[in-house]
Amino acid sequence: MKYIMTVLIMVITLSLGGWNLAVASDQADREAVYSIDNMTCALCPITVRKAMEKVAGVRDVKVDFKAKTATVLFDPTQATIEAIALASTNAGYPAHISGKK
Numbered sequence: 001m002k003y004i005m006t007v008l009i010m011v012i013t014l015s016l017g018g019w020n021l022a023v024a025s026d027q028a029d030r031e032a033v034y035s036i037d038n039m040t041c042a043l044c045p046i047t048v049r050k051a052m053e054k055v056a057g058v059r060d061v062k063v064d065f066k067a068k069t070a071t072v073l074f075d076p077t078q079a080t081i082e083a084i085a086l087a088s089t090n091a092g093y094p095a096h097i098s099g100k101k
């Protein structure tokens with residue numbers, strides 16, 4: 001009986017730990033705002049968005065064609081601000097970090 005209780009407590013502790021980790025990584029998502037060069041037509045933002053979305057850890061990309069900016073939500077344990085900028089730059093649209101949150 002004592003053994004069962006010990007196992008039960010261990011299972012509960014482990015599952016709570018996993019839950020806490022999941023919540024923590026959710027909260028750790030970061031947002032970066034880039035200014036994007038070379039966007040000349042309405043299709044360019046799609047190319048930029050697709051290039052940035054290919055970077056592992058990128059959760060969401062919103063490109064504003066008029067403002068020439070991209071707002072990116074990403075997991076900083078997987079993606080870096082620089083890697084996301086490089087993906088856009090390599091697609092032909094140099095990205096410059098214009099804001100961090």
Ligand SMILES: [Cu+2]
Pocket residue numbers: 039040041042043044045
């Ligand atoms: Cu275009």
